[in-house]
Structures are given as C-alpha cells and as structure tokens.
Amino acid sequence: MKIAIFSDTHCGFKYGEERGEDAFIAMEEAMNKSLDCDLILIAGDMFDGKVPKPEVYARTAKILSKAQNAHSNAKLVSADKEVSLTALRGIPIVTIHGTHERRAKTMINPLHSLESSGLLIHLDMNTAVFDINGQKVAIHGFSGVSEKYAKETLDKWDPKPVPGANNIFMFHQSVDPYIYSPLDPPTIKLNELPKGFNLYILGHIHWSDIQDLNGGKFLLTGSTTPTSIHKKEVEQPKYIFKYDGSNIDKIKLEKQRKVIIEEFEFEAGIKEKIYNLLSAIPAEDPKQIVVIKIKGTLPKDCTPPNFREIEERFKDKFILIINKNIEEQGLENQLELFKNLKDNRLSPEEQGLRILEKQLSEMKCGINPNEIFDLLVEGNSDMIFNLLTGKQRTLA
C-alpha cells in the first residue's frame, strides 16, 4: 500500500496579495507528488478560512479533482457515515477539518461543501475502512475542536482500532509537547492518545517531525506553505509523506520561497544595520521572504522608528516582513487583549470565543460557548438569545 499524507495547505492565505499564489502552488505540487498512491490523507487546514471566496474554493477543488483521474487500488470496505461513489473515483481523498475551517456543528464548513461536491471524504469522529491489495486500512478522523474541549470530546468518541487492519488516527490539535499557542494550551498529551494505532497523523503545527509512539509511528506533517512564520519551520524543508504500512518516506516540496529570519535588538543605528543586511543578501527568483524581528525597549520620549523607507527600498527584491516588538518605557502594561492578539496571533474569532467563555462562566451558564460562538459570528443572534433566556432548549 502507498498512502500520501500532507496537511495545512492554507489555500486562500493572503489571496490577492503577492504571496496569494504560494498556497496553491504548494498544494498543486503536493497533489502531483501524491498521484502514484492509493489514498491521499489531508490532516486539516486545507483552507485558510471558514468561508473561502468562490475563487479560492474553485481553485482548490480543481487541484483536488486531479486525484479522480489517477489510478488507485483502494476499495472502500465500510464507513460509519455515508460516502458518495463519486468520492471513490480515482484516488480517494480522506480529510478532516482544521482550526481554520471549523464552524459550529449545525453549520456547513468548506470540507462539508467539498464532500457534497463528491471530491473527498470528510471525517468528523468517523472511521472509513479501505482494502488496498488485500490489506485493510482503517482511517479514524478526529476533526479540529476547540483545545479546551479536545480531551473530553476525544474521550467521548473513544476510537478503537479495527481488528486486522492497519489503523491510522488523524487529528488536528495542539498536543503536549507540540503546542501552537501557549495561550491556547492543549488538553491532550501525546502519551495519552488512544492506543493500538499503527500511525498517528497530526496537522495544525506548521513544522514537521516523526517519532515512535505506542508501538507505531507518530507523524507531525507540518504545513505545505508558511503562513505565520515560526523559526522552527524555517530550519527545515516542507514535505509530503508516503506511508507503506510501516515506514514513512519524506518527499521534499521544491516550489518554495526561501525564508530568512533575522533578529535585531533595538538600538541606535538599527536602520543602517537592517539596510546593510538587506543589501548583502542576493536576490532570488521567486523572491525570498525576509522576516526582521526587532526586540527591545524604546527610551521614553523617543519616537518609534519608522521603517517605511526600508520597506519601500527593498519591496522589489524581497517580501519583507518587519515585526516591531518594541515596548515603550512606561507602557509595559498594555491592554491584555491587544497584547495577546499581537504576541500570539490569535484570530479575532479565538479571542472573541475566549471573551464569550469568560462571560458565560461568570453567568454560570451551562451552554457550551464553542457551540454558540459561530452562530453569533454568523449573525444568528435570535437563536442564541432564545437559548440564553430559556425559550429554546436545543441548538437544532
């Protein structure tokens, strides 16, 4: 058997901007390199947003549809959900949704839409069993849930390996020690994952890793494209992976921009230092992404430095990202909300969810904030009002 695995393609990331094509280029390369496999597994965050633009949706769908014209030896044996025959044409694609696509349970997310279009199988606490050349493979998919509820949701589902099959557990969460944001701590630990699986596949974290776990393998896929750029992911290439039932092969993605991260302490003459560094790096095609991180404290009564000139001067040579993390003296106690957003890059949605959680718990309200938050975001406030006032008892 040959199973292709990748994750976090983030289609739609910076769509319409200079880096807007990168996610599609990487996903197309990942897909082309997967076309000699029997199954393709995508571990979440295929899209960068919950409601992708029709342009983004169409381009992603077109890339996925390549699998339907390729050959596969995989035959569906059973599934605990309805699977359309169309999704089984060519190489079946099995996915879960990630943090970026997650919407309230009662809503349609973009993976549901792709499944309705017959392009893939979307697992949300579901298991699909395939036969590949007489060998059984069971894919158990745990789509992304809010970190706070991950452990209790997983315990409740309690997936069990299918006897006689090669069992793959695919999920998209922070798992101790693989943590995306310290502000959003995981409730699942690596050594507490359900036992008895041959392969554990984790998306979500954008750098990759492979280790032994529970007598099988653990694969952290990493992303196919950099979004918010972590130092760790810059140190390694981007990959897709191929699993033969026991071993994992790494296949490097070639069509990547080079990413350079340089850190500076805020001090006199900093602009000149940055200017000299940027002048010394030779230009490349495609343009490199250069991330300049500036740390330090700005003396009182000193105007914050302006890097517009530098950005303007090098905009044709690099994609330049200047992160100014300079604190002004006396302003250390910045608003917590602002600081959290800035330092941890929590989306406004995650931040909003946190506020709602806090308010509901102060009200001693038993409603799961995670379930109603997306309804609120979508403007479904009447239903929420009725729920909170007791006029309505269930979400349906």
Ligand SMILES: [Mn+2]
């Ligand atoms: Mn992601």
